Amino acid sequence: xxxxxxQVKGLYKIFxxxxxxxxxxxxxxxxxxxxxxxxxxxxxxxxxxxxxxxxKLFVVMGLSGCGxxxxxxxxxxxxxxxxxxxxVDGVDVVQLSQKELESFRCHKISMVFQHFGLMPHxxxxxxxxxxxxxxxxxxxxxxxxxxxxxxxxxxxxxxxLYPSQLSGGQQQRVGLARALCTDADILxxxxxxxxxxxxxxxxxxxxxIELQEKLHKTIIFITHDLDEALRLGDRIAILKxxxxxxxxxxxxxxxxxxxxxxxxxxxxxxxxxxxxVETVMKPPVWRITANTIAEALSQxxxxxxxxxxxxNDDGYQGVITQEKLEAxxxxxxxxxxxxxxxxxxxxxxxxxxxxSVLPETLDSEYPLPVVDExxxxxGELSRASLAKALVDxxxxxxxxxxxxxxxx
Amino acid sequence: MAENSWLTEFPAMDRTDLLAIRKTxxxxxxxxxxxxxxxxxxxxxxxxxxxxxxxxxxIQSPWWVIILAVAGLSFAASRSIKLTIGVIVAxxxxxxxxxxxxxxRTMGIITVSxxxxxxxxxxxxxxxxxxxxxxxxxxxxxxIMQTMPAFVYLIPVVMLLxxxxxxxxxxxxxxxxxxxxxxxxxxxxxxxxxVLEAATAYGANRMQRLWGVQLPLAMPTIMAGIxxxxxxxxxxxxxxxxxxxxxxxxxVLKSITNQYFTMGLFNGLAIVALAIIFDRVSQAYAKRSQxxxxxxxxx
Ligand SMILES: Nc1ncnc2c1ncn2[C@@H]1O[C@H](COP(=O)(O)OP(=O)(O)O)[C@@H](O)[C@H]1O
Ligand SMILES: [Mg+2]
Numbered sequence: 001x002x003x004x005x006x007q008v009k010g011l012y013k014i015f016x017x018x019x020x021x022x023x024x025x026x027x028x029x030x031x032x033x034x035x036x037x038x039x040x041x042x043x044x045x046x047x048x049x050x051x052x053x054x055x056k057l058f059v060v061m062g063l064s065g066c067g068x069x070x071x072x073x074x075x076x077x078x079x080x081x082x083x084x085x086x087x088v089d090g091v092d093v094v095q096l097s098q099k100e101l102e103s104f105r106c107h108k109i110s111m112v113f114q115h116f117g118l119m120p121h122x123x124x125x126x127x128x129x130x131x132x133x134x135x136x137x138x139x140x141x142x143x144x145x146x147x148x149x150x151x152x153x154x155x156x157x158x159x160x161l162y163p164s165q166l167s168g169g170q171q172q173r174v175g176l177a178r179a180l181c182t183d184a185d186i187l188x189x190x191x192x193x194x195x196x197x198x199x200x201x202x203x204x205x206x207x208x209i210e211l212q213e214k215l216h217k218t219i220i221f222i223t224h225d226l227d228e229a230l231r232l233g234d235r236i237a238i239l240k241x242x243x244x245x246x247x248x249x250x251x252x253x254x255x256x257x258x259x260x261x262x263x264x265x266x267x268x269x270x271x272x273x274x275x276x277v278e279t280v281m282k283p284p285v286w287r288i289t290a291n292t293i294a295e296a297l298s299q300x301x302x303x304x305x306x307x308x309x310x311x312n313d314d315g316y317q318g319v320i321t322q323e324k325l326e327a328x329x330x331x332x333x334x335x336x337x338x339x340x341x342x343x344x345x346x347x348x349x350x351x352x353x354x355x356s357v358l359p360e361t362l363d364s365e366y367p368l369p370v371v372d373e374x375x376x377x378x379g380e381l382s383r384a385s386l387a388k389a390l391v392d393x394x395x396x397x398x399x400x401x402x403x404x405x406x407x408x
Numbered sequence: 409m410a411e412n413s414w415l416t417e418f419p420a421m422d423r424t425d426l427l428a429i430r431k432t433x434x435x436x437x438x439x440x441x442x443x444x445x446x447x448x449x450x451x452x453x454x455x456x457x458x459x460x461x462x463x464x465x466x467i468q469s470p471w472w473v474i475i476l477a478v479a480g481l482s483f484a485a486s487r488s489i490k491l492t493i494g495v496i497v498a499x500x501x502x503x504x505x506x507x508x509x510x511x512x513r514t515m516g517i518i519t520v521s522x523x524x525x526x527x528x529x530x531x532x533x534x535x536x537x538x539x540x541x542x543x544x545x546x547x548x549x550x551x552i553m554q555t556m557p558a559f560v561y562l563i564p565v566v567m568l569l570x571x572x573x574x575x576x577x578x579x580x581x582x583x584x585x586x587x588x589x590x591x592x593x594x595x596x597x598x599x600x601x602x603v604l605e606a607a608t609a610y611g612a613n614r615m616q617r618l619w620g621v622q623l624p625l626a627m628p629t630i631m632a633g634i635x636x637x638x639x640x641x642x643x644x645x646x647x648x649x650x651x652x653x654x655x656x657x658x659x660v661l662k663s664i665t666n667q668y669f670t671m672g673l674f675n676g677l678a679i680v681a682l683a684i685i686f687d688r689v690s691q692a693y694a695k696r697s698q699x700x701x702x703x704x705x706x707x
Contacts, residue, residue, distance in 0.1 A: 076609055098613075106611030117606035119626045131610040133620075182610065 003090070005054035005218055006075070006186070008235030012048075013070055013242075015042030028138045034243045044070040046171075046242045048084070054236070055216040059233035061223055061265070067242040068222045072190050073239035075220060076109045077101055088186070092346035106135050110179040114191040118163040124150065124174050125159035142181075149177040153207065169200035176208075177215040178362055180215070187219045194223065195331030226265050229273045230254065232243035238262055257391070270355075271390050277357060280389040281370045287311045288320055293335050297325045307366050310342055315375030318342040319366055347371035350378060354386065361386050424457055441568045452574045459520050459573050466512035474512070475499050477558035482685070496687070497679040503609030507656065509680050513530045514645055514682065518574070521580040521641045528635060529585045533630075534618065541609020544591065550586040558647045566651055568698035576653030583647075584640040593632025595626030635687060656682075 022041040086093040131141035153173040181221040190369040193201045237247040257263040288308040305320040347369040367382035483492045536543045569575040649657030663672030
């Protein structure tokens with residue numbers, strides 16, 4: 001694996017008069033409330049360790065006040081850490097001088113704000129071009145770029161209006177265009193869609209997904225909404241009281257929550273809409289590659305199941321049952337497997353949401369074959385595993401987990 | 409008995425001691441003004457020149473040029489015909505009742521005092537907004553400046569600089585500067601934190617944040633402060649006339665000592681007229697610029 005693009009190592013943030021003085025209290029293992037009562041210091045973040053890969057959308061999630069905004073403001077150092085390192089593309093951001101920091105913010109990282117953070121005295125166009133104006137890029141070039149990004153986010157024609165003349169969704173698009181206009185690799189989004197109506201919000205999510213497919217930015221996205229996190233995130237980190245409780249792929253969080261806190265988050269999620277087939281399918285029971293009926297039948301008798309998926313050079317063809325094979329064997333045991341014995345059973349894609357395959361799975365006599373874009377059989381989806389995924393709340397400890405468990 | 413007198417009478421300082429304190433302070437300050445008075449006076453020479461220049465300009469120009477200029481300025485600032493006509497009528501009346509020259513002198517001193525208050529007050533306000541410590545030092549000073557009777561700080565000013573225009577302007581500025589300082593500070597502190605954060609996040613340095621975000625967004629509040637400063641400067645005109653500032657204040661002062669009711673009233677009304685003109689024009693300007701900046705909602 002290549003070096004991680006962004007790395008956070010042992011990050012602490014304490015708010016108060018003398019932050020350093022509270023560090024020993026944390027080391028003693030006292031809780032956030034105890035430390036606040038004893039020393040008057042608020043723990044913002046406690047020993048955060050993270051790695052974020054380039055081109056991924058990394059979601060940080062947690063309840064209000066858990067330190068999400070504090071964490072995201074460390075990446076561009078709107079907040080200075082009490083202790084720790086933030087390494088972005090090989091450079092420790094904490095060590096940057098004021099000038100270097102300003103240059104870093106200009107070129108490397110940009111930000112979208114919860115309440116948009118637009119400048120009311122500047123037009124939409126000037127707002128989008130703001131980052132370039134700070135860099136003293138000449139007017140023509142920066143307005144040309146701003147036009148381009150406004151068009152990309154679907155706000156062509158709004159250039160000369162003021163932010164107060166736009167709706168919330170439109171304002172946030174301006175915010176997004178402003179962030180994209182500086183061509184920064186990293187995009188910080190602090191509850192960027194939380195202030196929007198649900199409908200507008202999901203529109204914005206779609207737009208972000210679409211943009212991300214083209215641009216491959218490294219995005220750090222803050223939200224308090226698990227549905228949003230699952231929809232957008234390549235990885236999800238969950239914060240509680242300034243501590244990282246779990247970090248992993250979305251299905252991982254959903255299927256293997258490490259503790260009650262995460263489980264409480266996960267409980268109300270509509271799993272059918274959040275999980276894909278890939279995450280719950282089992283390896284295919286067996287694939288039939290034999291040429292003749294007799295061969296196939298003898299293979300199948302050794303297996304516990306009474307069916308198999310027939311696969312040839314062209315990939316998945318259909319399902320074959322033991323019953324049919326036996327019937328065909330009586331007629332002509334050395335015959336080649338042909339359409340007569342193959343039953344049609346339309347496969348499902350590993351990327352479909354469970355919700356969309358629910359009816360077929362329940363209707364079908366056999367587990368549905370899962371076939372990828374190349375036509376390769378990659379798994380099977382049974383009623384049982386579907387039901388388990390939808391009902392199970394993740395208490396099953398024996399299941400393997402790729403999620404990290406920082407501390408308990 | 410003697411030991412218990414503090415029960416009935418306040419245990420005040422000995423009279424002779426008090427006298428000694430007053431003597432040392434007074435003579436100390438007198439010595440100071442004797443040795444440095446001239447240097448300080450020449451320090452203010454540019455200010456005096458500016459004052460004289462503006463006053464001469466206002467008095468020497470033909471009256472109709474002034475009225476046209478003032479009417480033009482009011483219209484440019486407010487874009488209101490009604491207000492402009494009101495301004496013209498007010499100036500006509502002031503001239504007709506024989507107060508033209510004095511009104512011009514007063515306008516001159518108000519203009520200079522206001523400009524001085526802005527050039528000193530806005531930077532102090534900016535400093536206050538950027539540091540809580542500066543704020544906690546400056547605020548009590550402003551409180552003192554606003555509550556201390558004006559006559560009290562006239563004394564050292566006169567002792568240092570004598571009687572005339574410059575001490576007058578200084579007295580007016582001391583009296584009138586607090587609002588512009590306070591409201592600059594307040595205006596900048598009220599700027600939306602997220603907007604400022606956005607500017608920082610895009611790499612803006614201190615100056616870019618100040619000029620590009622903080623001052624423009626604080627402008628309506630700063631304008632309100634400037635407006636108040638002008639009003640207070642006008643109110644100070646009468647008191648300043650006690651130390652030799654010529655203008656509408658002097659006839660008022662004369663009226664008090666000689667009980668000329670009508671003369672006092674006319675000059676007083678002229679001050680009010682100037683105040684209303686300054687107020688309306690500056691407010692109309694502030695409102696207009698604000699509307700332009702904020703965009704028009706619900707259209
Ligand atoms: N400037 C500050 N001074 C003191 N405490 C702060 C400051 N900023 C944030 N906090 C505290 O840090 C914690 C995390 O805040 P924040 O990061 O804003 O939470 P979130 O964005 O997850 O809602 C809260 O307890 C908050 O009170
Ligand atoms: Mg927040």
